[in-house]
Amino acid sequence: MAMHPIRFSVSVMTKTEITDSQRIKFGHRLRELRRKNGWTLAELAKRSGLAISTISKAERGIIALTYDRLAQLASGLETDMAAFFAAEGKTFAPGSFAVARKGEFRRQETTNYVYEMLFPELWYKSMSPMLGTLKAHELVEFDAFVRHPGQEFLVVMEGVVTVHVEGGEPVTLQQGDSIYFDSAIGHLYASDGDKDARILVVCTAPGSSPSKTSYKE
Amino acid sequence: MAMHPIRFSVSVMTKTEITDSQRIKFGHRLRELRRKNGWTLAELAKRSGLAISTISKAERGIIALTYDRLAQLASGLETDMAAFFAAEGKTFAPGSFAVARKGEFRRQETTNYVYEMLFPELWYKSMSPMLGTLKAHELVEFDAFVRHPGQEFLVVMEGVVTVHVEGGEPVTLQQGDSIYFDSAIGHLYASDGDKDARILVVCTAPGSSPSKTSYKE
DNA sequence: CAAGTAATTTTCCTATTGGAAAAAAATCTT
DNA sequence: AAGATTTTTTTCCAATAGGAAAATTACTTG
Numbered sequence: 001m002a003m004h005p006i007r008f009s010v011s012v013m014t015k016t017e018i019t020d021s022q023r024i025k026f027g028h029r030l031r032e033l034r035r036k037n038g039w040t041l042a043e044l045a046k047r048s049g050l051a052i053s054t055i056s057k058a059e060r061g062i063i064a065l066t067y068d069r070l071a072q073l074a075s076g077l078e079t080d081m082a083a084f085f086a087a088e089g090k091t092f093a094p095g096s097f098a099v100a101r102k103g104e105f106r107r108q109e110t111t112n113y114v115y116e117m118l119f120p121e122l123w124y125k126s127m128s129p130m131l132g133t134l135k136a137h138e139l140v141e142f143d144a145f146v147r148h149p150g151q152e153f154l155v156v157m158e159g160v161v162t163v164h165v166e167g168g169e170p171v172t173l174q175q176g177d178s179i180y181f182d183s184a185i186g187h188l189y190a191s192d193g194d195k196d197a198r199i200l201v202v203c204t205a206p207g208s209s210p211s212k213t214s215y216k217e
Numbered sequence: 218m219a220m221h222p223i224r225f226s227v228s229v230m231t232k233t234e235i236t237d238s239q240r241i242k243f244g245h246r247l248r249e250l251r252r253k254n255g256w257t258l259a260e261l262a263k264r265s266g267l268a269i270s271t272i273s274k275a276e277r278g279i280i281a282l283t284y285d286r287l288a289q290l291a292s293g294l295e296t297d298m299a300a301f302f303a304a305e306g307k308t309f310a311p312g313s314f315a316v317a318r319k320g321e322f323r324r325q326e327t328t329n330y331v332y333e334m335l336f337p338e339l340w341y342k343s344m345s346p347m348l349g350t351l352k353a354h355e356l357v358e359f360d361a362f363v364r365h366p367g368q369e370f371l372v373v374m375e376g377v378v379t380v381h382v383e384g385g386e387p388v389t390l391q392q393g394d395s396i397y398f399d400s401a402i403g404h405l406y407a408s409d410g411d412k413d414a415r416i417l418v419v420c421t422a423p424g425s426s427p428s429k430t431s432y433k434e
Numbered sequence: 435c436a437a438g439t440a441a442t443t444t445t446c447c448t449a450t451t452g453g454a455a456a457a458a459a460a461t462c463t464t
Numbered sequence: 465a466a467g468a469t470t471t472t473t474t475t476c477c478a479a480t481a482g483g484a485a486a487a488t489t490a491c492t493t494g
Binding site for chain 1: 236237239240243281282283284285286287288289297298301302335343344346363368370372374395397417419421
Binding site: 040041042052053056057060066 | 470471472473474475480481
């Protein structure tokens with residue numbers, strides 16, 4: 001392709017051009033989703049009930065699918081419509097990553113738990129993962145419910161754990177079970193068996209946008 | 218309209234009927250959104266660049282809008298597309314919780330992984346937890362890096378896993394190790410040992426902001 | 435309650451989508 | 465490497481969306 005120097009050009013996108021480029025990006029995402037499942041056009045066509053040609057055109061941004069076809073596609077891809085558009089958001093901070101080796105965590109002991117914060121040196125994470133040990137036969141103080149904004153996810157790695165959720169029956173979780181809840185409602189964990197339980201907890205806090213990913217020094 | 222008693226009717230919805238009713242619900246939501254702003258059809262037409270008649274038909278479920286028009290409407294209504302569809306499923310209501318028992322997950326197989334989405338029925342979670350099995354000695358296609366907005370957290374539950382991060386040396390994680398990274402950089406997992414590896418992955422996406430969850434005391 | 439105005443729905447027509455099948459590319463096989 | 469097979473793209477046409485303006489319905493206001 002020949003390169004032309006652009007002089008004094010001012011790029012002004014019309015409304016149509018905007019949806020055009022949006023549609024093309026959407027097409028890419030669609031193709032990715034299909035490929036991720038290892039499906040061919042024919043395969044997805046069968047699952048969604050659309051024609052092969054339609055999907056092909058949509059993936060290349062040649063046509064703008066109608067609502068109906070979008071809905072069918074979503075069901076074919078076994079996701080929901082929202083998933084299509086959730087990724088529509090913008091650019092991201094330069095990528096970074098961190099590794100936590102087993103055992104090299106920052107310990108944080110509380111009355112009921114022993115927590116090990118997983119990436120304490122990482123700031124502005126959108127999630128806060130931690131490992132916890134619940135001592136066996138621990139007394140549970142029911143007036144000491146924990147409450148904080150955000151959502152929380154817990155998996156039982158070892159042992160049996162009872163989760164007390166404010167205003168609900170206690171839930172008993174075996175190894176491998178998990179619970180997802182709004183951490184604004186009071187909650188409390190306790191080991192349920194004879195031995196200590198190990199849990200993995202991941203929290204989010206509202207407002208801690210993942211786009212702010214950065215390291216402190 | 219005359220009412221006919223329906224006898225012995227068995228309700229079987231075809232794929233088209235499903236999208237029909239979906240579209241009608243969508244129309245209602247659309248109208249609600251417009252009314253919430255106190256806008257007339259003409260007002261929204263001007264803001265979105267669509268014809269009045271088009272919006273009218275869409276709101277009544279008579280036509281299925283194309284992707285392009287949906288995008289324009291979203292911008293006219295000053296929201297993102299995801300907002301249109303968020304209400305479509307069960308949202309993760311403030312103050313709610315859900316439990317996933319070991320084994321009752323929605324399986325999602327891809328070429329390299331077998332994923333089990335943990336709470337597929339919950340919408341508007343700020344985190345997406347899933348369990349994955351990485352088959353042993355799996356060939357890794359290095360041009361097939363996965364990239365998506367948000368951040369990702371991975372713990373090795375069983376086995377040894379090598380994480381390939383775009384532009385960096387591969388990282389080998391033993392059981393109990395974890396990694397936290399910006400999922401916008403290309404990433405790829407592979408089992409490293411003789412046996413399959415089990416991993417727990419939790420993702421966030423900037424679109425599914427927990428801030429949309431409002432708490433009231 | 436009638437006339438006037440605003441908001442919505444219908445109508446009619448053109449532009450675009452979506453499907454079936456043919457053509458072209460890509461991938462696999464021997 | 466040539467043929468067979470699979471996957472994707474193109475072509476062509478019927479079905480549907482989308483816009484302009486007319487017709488209808490819903491609101492005001494005197």
